[in-house]
Amino acid sequence: MRTSSPPSHRIPARPVTDRWAYKPVALLLLVPVIIAAAGLTAVVIAPPFVGMSIGVKELDKKLQAAGANFTRIPPIPQRSTIYANDGKTVLARVYLDNREIVPLGEISPVARRAVLAIEDSGFYEHGALNPSSMLRALAANIRAGKVVQGGSTITQELVKLTLGDPTNRSFGRKFQEVALAMRVEQKYTKNKILEMYLNQVYLGNNVYGIATAAQFYFHVPASKLTLTQAALLAGMIRAPNNYDPLRHPRAALLRRNDVLNRMIGLGPTNGGVTYQRGAKAKKQPLGLAKNVGQIHLPTPPFIVDYVKQQIHDNPNGWYSFLGATAQQRDKALAEGGLSIVTTLDPSWQHAAQEAAGRCSPASTTRRTRSIRSRPCISRGRPSSRTS
Known part of the structure; x- marks a missing residue:
């Protein structure tokens, strides 16, 4: 992952x-x-294939049998995205295959x-x-x-x-x-x-x-x-x-x-x-973007690790809808295309990190607890602002 x-x-x-x-x-x-x-x-293969004793009807039956167990194309793995509380600021992307699915x-x-x-x-x-x-x-x-x-x-x-x-x-x-x-x-x-x-x-x-x-x-x-x-x-x-x-x-x-x-x-x-x-x-050049391939994301704040750990541990059964076992929930996070909106306010995150070294252990603990509430998880993109 x-x-x-x-x-x-x-x-x-x-x-x-x-x-x-x-x-x-x-x-x-x-x-x-x-x-x-x-x-x-409705036809039988004409010469030079007659000597092979292979008829189209027989081949068609075999083709139908070979595909008899098919039910559907399995879900395509898609990366999950962890957002700040505005539902727009990307904190981190989690994936096995780096893919965003679109209609x-x-x-x-x-x-x-x-x-x-x-x-x-x-x-x-x-x-x-x-x-x-x-x-x-x-x-x-x-x-x-x-x-x-x-x-x-x-x-x-x-x-x-x-x-x-x-x-x-x-x-x-x-x-x-x-x-x-x-x-x-x-x-x-x-x-x-x-x-x-x-x-x-x-x-x-x-x-x-x-x-x-x-x-x-x-x-x-x-x-x-x-x-x-x-x-x-x-x-x-x-x-x-x-x-x-x-x-x-x-x-x-x-x-x-x-x-x-x-x-x-x-x-x-x-x-x-x-x-x-x-x-x-x-006649046009390749036209690649400046800084091609560089997706500028902030250094993932600690809340990203907190969210991943919460989904893995599943306290109070909050995340059972993602899977009954820790392995299933980790897989859902890495492949399920989840949108996870946290309570982190991006407007004070940077200032809080700079001030962390000057804060007393007690005040740091209080600030940490203030954002450790249950994140909002949905499949697909977040549709509205979450405070």
């Missing part, structure tokens, strides 16, 4: 070009899976379009899978003898991020991911899937989700992301460490322009941009 601003700890990105054994027959076996997963259950409506339309353009431009037209995209990728990978192009949809990527096992790259696991993607499309709307994906993705420098990335790299909310900013973040999704604008600014700029080129190619009527707007954006 971490407190306050994000450390420089880095998490490796998922490899993009992991090699497969060059076995064309094994790769061709993916074709019936693609057809079956696309829902074409889709609070992500700028141009940011959504940029991600869709480079990751899955047909997202709203196809189902859980995009057979044509997968077949194109299959052909490219056969020609190269390795994986050089992906054909996954955003739904498939969401499944890999939330339900998949990144250490298991077996065909059986991929088959199950296809089945789960089909279930996800049945349960959630396209907008909800996109919202979960944008909040889930890793964007380098221990930053998760597009809202956190907008604050980290540009010091703006996700709703205010511009075209160039959105294109930079969208380009990082595939390989966030390789396209890290802090360590690899040249690669990040080239990748950003790849996204802009893709948006120009789509055009404004298909979720992209006009040539004029895209060309102008490509």
